[in-house]
Amino acid sequence: MTAATAPQAAGPRKVLYVATIANLVIAASKFTAAALTGSSAMVAEGIHSVVDTGNELLLLLGNRRATRPADQAHPFGYGKVLYFWGLIAAVWMFVLGGGTSVYKGVLDLLHPPPLGSALWNYAVLSVAAVFEAVSWWVSRKELFGRRLSRRTAWGRVQASKDPSVFMVFIEDSAALIGIGLAFAGVAVGHWLDNPYIDPAASIAIGLLMLAAAAVLARETGALLVGEGMDGRYIEEFERVLSEDPSVRWVGDIRTMQLSPADVLLTAEIGFDIELDTRGVVDAIERLKRLVRTRHPTVTRMYFEPRSGAAEHA
Secondary structure, three states: OOOOOOOOOHHHHHHHHHHHHHHHHHHHHHHHHHHHHOOHHHHHHHHHHHHHHHHHHHHHHHHHHHOOOOOOOOOOOOOOHHHHHHHHHHHHHHHHHHHHHHHHHHHHHHOOOOOOOOHHHHHHHHHHHHHHHHHHHHHHHHHHOOOOOOOOHHHHHHHOOOHHHHHHHHHHHHHHHHHHHHHHHHHHHHHHOOOOHHHHHHHHHHHHHHHHHHHHHHHHHHHHOOOOOOHHHHHHHHHHHHOOOOEEEEEEEEEEEEEOOEEEEEEEEEEOOOOOHHHHHHHHHHHHHHHHHHOOOEEEEEEEEEEOOOOOO
16 A cells, blocks of 8 residues: 555644744753852753744744655655654754763862852743743643543653654753752852852753653663553554454564654454455455554554465464
8 A cells, every 4th residue: 555644633733833932032041140140050940941943943843844744765755754853953952961961060069159149040940931831731631632542641641753852842841840959059049158059950951851851761762762652552453453354364564653643554364265456355345444543643554465374473
């Protein structure tokens, strides 16, 4: 079966647009506050927002390039381009975001700057928390609106095949935690009149970004190298195929995610030994229509017919 690469849904793009605008505004305000107060934690948070903005732009680029139609060089389309740019975004977050924040924090621990006024920091962090919360809610709504087999947020991240959604959700979750760390670093540092607390918060924010980047790299890397659908769907495919009256047994079922909306499905099927060639062809087409009706994302199916009398393990 030949199928064009399925277009990306509007929902993930909406998540990326909202997150990009929010992070641009937040980054500008954080760096302004950092310049006025000299806070290391605010510098780390500004870097955090810049990195998140870059990640969204990379994912938008991936979304756009992933929609190119299949050609002779890429017969299964360009869907995995999105996973490639998602992995690049994770590496970008790890090196520039986490590494730079930790480095800045260590430098300021060795030579702590004097404590400045915390008023700007509190104001900017409060506004940033509102923007991040809005972006987080949009990404969470999209993530929980998907038909996924997991119920918890972490389970849904693992089951999701769209980095445009789960990456923004993880980034925004880390950003909200980072804002809390920055707020605590500034507040405790001024309360104790201790200039070392703020740089320590910068290091904590950097370590948080390193952890988030490692999770994102793991999830996008698995998709890039050929992750399949959740086991629950494999069981469902086996049940659906077995229910057809012409099918005697269903063998090895394999799937591979080519893009968030494009799945490859292959299966060995033992047909009734009395079926002729025409009957087998008709049965295969019938099974494809049935699977596609129940799971529109399964756009490419290859069934290997076997004799129903053959021994099946």
